[in-house]
Amino acid sequence: MIGNRVARGVAKVAGVALTAAAALVVGPQAASAQVAAQAPAVACQAVGRVSGSVAEYTLYDDAGYSGACITFYRLGNCTATTGDVNGLYNLAGWGWDNRAGSVHTYSQCDVMVYDARDCPRGGAHSTWVDQSADLRLGGVNWQNRATCVLVS
Structure with missing residues (x-):
């Protein structure tokens, strides 16, 4: 036992x-x-996010909407036309000068990226972009080149 x-x-x-x-x-x-x-997923740096704001556009470090990111917010949607300016951003102020590899827009916004800080007065610029998983647009490489963003 x-x-x-x-x-x-x-x-x-x-x-x-x-x-x-x-x-x-x-x-x-x-x-x-x-x-x-x-x-949790890595959160994007947020610029201008307040109660009632909507996302305007997000820049990503890398192609394919990956890597670190920054999202800009606005109050209300952009207009449906690209004939007016809804926003203008010098990216150096947020540490994003010559850094973006892809961009995604929201709220009827389109963006045009410039390689000069005094946009839209100077520098080369892209065409209007709704979204791009790779900022090598139409034979012009805008990856790590955007210094200023015009929003319409």
Whole structure:
């Protein structure tokens, strides 16, 4: 009787040890996947975000809408035409001078990027862009070149 108790106790301890060993083998991978699943997406730096504002456009460091990002906000949608100016941004003020690799617009906004800080008076500029996963537009490479953004 005492021998059976000892045998069951040893078996129980061995079972716990095997379970713990299995958790050590699978545990770090499972824990890493669980942490990754729970980790929030990297938030974009926000400029002008106040109550009632809407996103205007987002610049991303890399092509494919990836990497660090910055989103500019405005009160109300842009106009549906590109014949007027709804916003003008010198990107150096936010550390985004010559940095953008892709752009996404929102709220009926379009953007034109310039390679000069005194836009729209000087420098070369792109065509109007609604969104671009790669700022190498039509043979002109605007990746890491945008210094100023005109919004319409």
